[in-house]
Amino acid sequence: xxxxxxxxxxxxxxxxxxxxxxxxxxxxxxxxxxxxxxxxxxxxxxxxxxxxxxxxxxxxxxxxxxxxxxxxxxxxxxxxxxxxxxxxxxxxxxxxxxxxxxxxxxxxxxxxxxxxxxxxxxxxxxxxxxxxxxxxxxxxxxxxxxxxxxxxxxxxxxxxxxxxxxxxxxxxxxxxxxxxxxxxxxxxxxxxxxxxxxxxxxxxxxxxxxxxxxxxxxxxxxx
Numbered sequence: 455x456x457x458x459x460x461x462x463x464x465x466x467x468x469x470x471x472x473x474x475x476x477x478x479x480x481x482x483x484x485x486x487x488x489x490x491x492x493x494x495x496x497x498x499x500x501x502x503x504x505x506x507x508x509x510x511x512x513x514x515x516x517x518x519x520x521x522x523x524x525x526x527x528x529x530x531x532x533x534x535x536x537x538x539x540x541x542x543x544x545x546x547x548x549x550x551x552x553x554x555x556x557x558x559x560x561x562x563x564x565x566x567x568x569x570x571x572x573x574x575x576x577x578x579x580x581x582x583x584x585x586x587x588x589x590x591x592x593x594x595x596x597x598x599x600x601x602x603x604x605x606x607x608x609x610x611x612x613x614x615x616x617x618x619x620x621x622x623x624x625x626x627x628x629x630x631x632x633x634x635x636x637x638x639x640x641x642x643x644x645x646x647x648x649x650x651x652x653x654x655x656x657x658x659x660x661x662x663x664x665x666x667x668x669x670x671x672x673x674x675x676x677x
Contacts, residue, residue, distance in 0.1 A: 560618065560662050567619050568666055570610070571659055577607040578657070614659070622658030622669040624651045634658060636668040640675040648676045 581603050589597045614620070622634050628651045630637065641652040651671050658669030 561664065563617060564661055564664075564666055567614070567617070567659070567661055570614075571667060574607065574610055574614070575656070577603055577610065581607060618662045619666075620660055622660055622665070622667075623654060624669055624671060626651055626653065630671070630673050634660065634665050634668055635671050637673045638670050639672045641672050643674045643676065646674040648674060650674050 581600065584596065584600045584603075589600055591597075611621070624635060627646070630649050630651060635651070635658070638655055643652075646652070650673070652674045653672040654669060655672065656670040658665065659667045
């Protein structure tokens with residue numbers, strides 16, 4: 455029994471000492487872990503602090519670069535727009551100048567043509583006034599004069615055509631065109647189509663695509 459009690463005492467003693475050892479060691483370990491954790495956190499905090507100190511510098515630089523990039527892109531877009539507009543304006547000016555040059559070449563003789571139209575009208579009236587039944591061998595002088603007037607009028611019309619001046623002489627029944635015809639009066643009718651040419655009073659002329667004198671006409675009206 456004594457030996458058993460001694461063994462128990464010794465066991466209790468060992469357990470007590472072991473417990474004390476554990477109690478003594480555990481805080482140390484906790485402190486070590488805590489210190490280690492603190493040390494680790496401190497290092498991490500220091501690293502994050504360094505990052506936080508460096509990050510604003512990088513962000514500010516990037517921000518400046520982004521702002522400069524936006525500024526330059528805006529300036530480039532504005533310059534490109536101005537350049538394109540300048541090219542378009544230059545092309546428009548060039549086209550207008552070419553058109554004016556072509557018009558000057560074509561219509562530079564417009565005033566001269568208008569003056570010659572009166573000559574053509576007089577020649578036409580002269581040939582039409584000659585009685586056709588008088589153009590015989592007995593009236594050889596009248597016939598020769600008529601032939602000369604006819605040839606002159608024909609040659610003048612050829613010159614007109616060569617320079618782009620053409621007659622506007624609508625026939626009866628043609629559709630009235632306000633761009634090349636001028637209505638002087640209306641002719642009542644029940645058989646003809648409304649708005650068509652009834653009679654030609656005076657021949658008109660066009661120079662290329664420009665009417666320099668409209669044909670003077672009478673127009674049918676229903677009624």
